Amino acid sequence: MTQLAERIEALERGVARVADQAPELPQPEVVLLRMLLMTGQVVADQFERTLKPHGLSESEFRTLIVLLSSPQGRAHPGELCQFATQKPTNMTRITDGLVRRGLATRTPSDSDRRRIVLQLTPVGRRFARKLLPLLFPHARALFAGFSAAEKRALHRALCKLLLRVDALASTDATKA
Amino acid sequence: MTQLAERIEALERGVARVADQAPELPQPEVVLLRMLLMTGQVVADQFERTLKPHGLSESEFRTLIVLLSSPQGRAHPGELCQFATQKPTNMTRITDGLVRRGLATRTPSDSDRRRIVLQLTPVGRRFARKLLPLLFPHARALFAGFSAAEKRALHRALCKLLLRVDALASTDATKA
DNA sequence: AACTGATAGTTCATTACTGAACTATCGGGC
DNA sequence: GCCCGATAGTTCAGTAATGAACTATCAGTT
Numbered sequence: 001m002t003q004l005a006e007r008i009e010a011l012e013r014g015v016a017r018v019a020d021q022a023p024e025l026p027q028p029e030v031v032l033l034r035m036l037l038m039t040g041q042v043v044a045d046q047f048e049r050t051l052k053p054h055g056l057s058e059s060e061f062r063t064l065i066v067l068l069s070s071p072q073g074r075a076h077p078g079e080l081c082q083f084a085t086q087k088p089t090n091m092t093r094i095t096d097g098l099v100r101r102g103l104a105t106r107t108p109s110d111s112d113r114r115r116i117v118l119q120l121t122p123v124g125r126r127f128a129r130k131l132l133p134l135l136f137p138h139a140r141a142l143f144a145g146f147s148a149a150e151k152r153a154l155h156r157a158l159c160k161l162l163l164r165v166d167a168l169a170s171t172d173a174t175k176a
Numbered sequence: 177m178t179q180l181a182e183r184i185e186a187l188e189r190g191v192a193r194v195a196d197q198a199p200e201l202p203q204p205e206v207v208l209l210r211m212l213l214m215t216g217q218v219v220a221d222q223f224e225r226t227l228k229p230h231g232l233s234e235s236e237f238r239t240l241i242v243l244l245s246s247p248q249g250r251a252h253p254g255e256l257c258q259f260a261t262q263k264p265t266n267m268t269r270i271t272d273g274l275v276r277r278g279l280a281t282r283t284p285s286d287s288d289r290r291r292i293v294l295q296l297t298p299v300g301r302r303f304a305r306k307l308l309p310l311l312f313p314h315a316r317a318l319f320a321g322f323s324a325a326e327k328r329a330l331h332r333a334l335c336k337l338l339l340r341v342d343a344l345a346s347t348d349a350t351k352a
Numbered sequence: 353a354a355c356t357g358a359t360a361g362t363t364c365a366t367t368a369c370t371g372a373a374c375t376a377t378c379g380g381g382c
Numbered sequence: 383g384c385c386c387g388a389t390a391g392t393t394c395a396g397t398a399a400t401g402a403a404c405t406a407t408c409a410g411t412t
Contacts, residue, residue, distance in 0.1 A: 005339055007258060014245035014259065021244070022308050028327055029315040033219065035334040040216025041261050042341045043209065057398075068197070069190035078360060082183060083190060085217050090399050092362055114360045114407045132198050139205040142340045146333070151204055154333045157326060158211040163181055164318045165218045233368075254390065266369055268392055290377045290390045 008035070036161075043142070050134055059086060061131065063094050064120075067104060068128040073120030076109070080118070103127055184211070212337075219318070226310055235262060237307065239270050240296075243280060244304040249296030252285070256294070279303055 011034055019025045048058045056064070062084045067075055069083075081091050095118055098104040103124030109115040120128070143151060187210055195201045224234045232240070238260040243251055245259075257267045271294055274280040279300030285291040296304070319327060 005342065008335060008338060010259060014242065017247070018241065018245045018308070022305060024309065024312060026312055026315050026319075028331075029319045032319065032327060032330055032334070033315055035331070035338070036212075037216050037220055038261055039334050039337050039341070040213050040220075042338070042345075044213055044216075046341060046344060059398080065194065066190065069194045071193070076360080083186060085214055087400065088361065089363090089401075093398080112360085112408070114405095116361065129198060132194070133200065136200060136202055138344065139202050139209055141344055142337055143202075143205045143208065144340065145336050150329075150333060151208060153326075153329050154208055155204075155211070157322070157330045157333075158208070158215050159184060160321050161215050161318055162184060162211070162218070164320065165215070165222060166181065168222060168314060168317055169218075235368085252390080263370065264391065265371075265393090269368080288378070288390085292391065 007038075011035070011038075046138060047135060050138065051131070054131055054134075056131070059084065059090070060094050060097060062086075063091070064098065064103065064124065064128050065132065067098075067118060067120050068125065068132075073125060075118055076115050077118060078115075098124065183214075187211070187214075222314060223311060226314065227307070230307055230310075232307070235260065235266070236270050236273060238262075239267070240274065240279065240300065240304050241308065243274075243294060243296050244301065244308075249301060251294055252291050253294060254291075274300065 012031055015025075015027055015031050015034070019027050044058055047061070051058060051061050063080055063086070066080050066083045067073060070079070077088065077091050077095060080086070080095070081088055084091075086094065095104065095106065098118075099106050102121060104121060105119045107117050107119070109117050146154070188207055191201075191203055191207050191210070195203050220234055223237070227234060227237050239256055239262070242256050242259045243249060246255070253264065253267050253271060256262070256271070257264055260267075262270065271280065271282065274294075275282050278297060280297060281295045283293050283295070285293050322330070
């Protein structure tokens with residue numbers, strides 16, 4: 001259906017056309033950004049489709065796996081927000097769902113009573129372990145054409161970008 | 177607020193911990209994927225915040241700019257869907273908004289009466305041109321630490337990924 | 353001990369997005 | 383000329399995500 005290959009070319013042409021109308025436009029950077037966002041989106045979509053038959057959205061799945069990856073399968077909502085990149089409001093909703101399905105339990109922490117402890121149940125653990133491998137083929141296939149060096153380079157590039165975003169966000173915050 | 181740097185480390189530790197429980201997990205690939213999605217999300221968020229004061233969401237903005245980038249500021253909804261990565265349903269809603277604000281007009285095409293022609297109005301063009309530069313500093317800043325070679329490498333990597341997603345999507349389609 | 357500013361999580365109202373069904377049109381084969 | 387599968391866009395009903403306000407608790411100050 002998609003022919004993303006053509007879309008890349010079209011994207012570059014499009015950006016060039018815009019650059020004509022806005023000369024200070026940092027053309028290569030904008031192309032990279034659009035490609036980055038586009039890639040993220042289509043990959044996430046792909047995952048979404050894979051998970052849907054099992055009744056989980058990508059973000060619910062992400063949350064579940066972060067919980068699985070936490071020591072003892074236990075974490076606070078705030079931690080899940082960080083590592084699953086979700087806003088608190090949404091995390092409440094998502095964990096509501098997990099609890100309702102019996103995949104996790106929610107109990108107040110006694111060291112800090114503002115906090116909540118989410119604990120993966122045995123059922124939740126089994127479910128997570130069952131679902132997880134469904135995505136391995138995708139993950140492998142996506143990077144099939146990559147040499148180890150290319151993967152390292154991409155890793156480094158993404159690290160840099162994330163650090164930059166961080167810096168940007170904080171300067172914005174001070175400005176505001 | 178965020179300290180994304182620490183999150184990267186935490187992410188790697190988390191993936192390692194999950195890998196203990198699911199040995200066939202393609203660890204470096206999963207880390208890369210998570211970083212990719214995370215980067216996309218936080219960058220998009222950043223843009224969202226920048227645009228919000230002007231009454232546009234990131235996806236509306238994207239649509240507007242694709243329209244600006246189209247020859248004569250004119251395009252069909254389907255094309256916008258492709259280049260702004262949106263589903264048709266959502267594109268209807270988004271273009272409704274653009275039309276309502278007088279940024280674009282919607283007229284049926286006479287060569288093919290199923291189709292609609294969206295045409296950027298002068299107001300829309302001015303608006304797009306005014307907003308666009310707001311994001312240039314971000315774009316530049318994000319890639320500030322990148323050499324030309326690194327940018328090229330990232331470009332190549334993203335191209336490869338997009339092609340792969342394409343291939344994946346079509347094999348899924350035939351399977352289904 | 354009482355006060356203050358910060359933090360964790362939730363609730364509620366609003367906005368954004370999605371899938372499935374539907375309408376209108378197209379273009380090719382008969 | 384008519385049928386047919388395919389395509390473009392929309393509508394509608396349901397799901398997901400967000401921001402702003404609120405509650406409860408905490409840790410440090412006086």
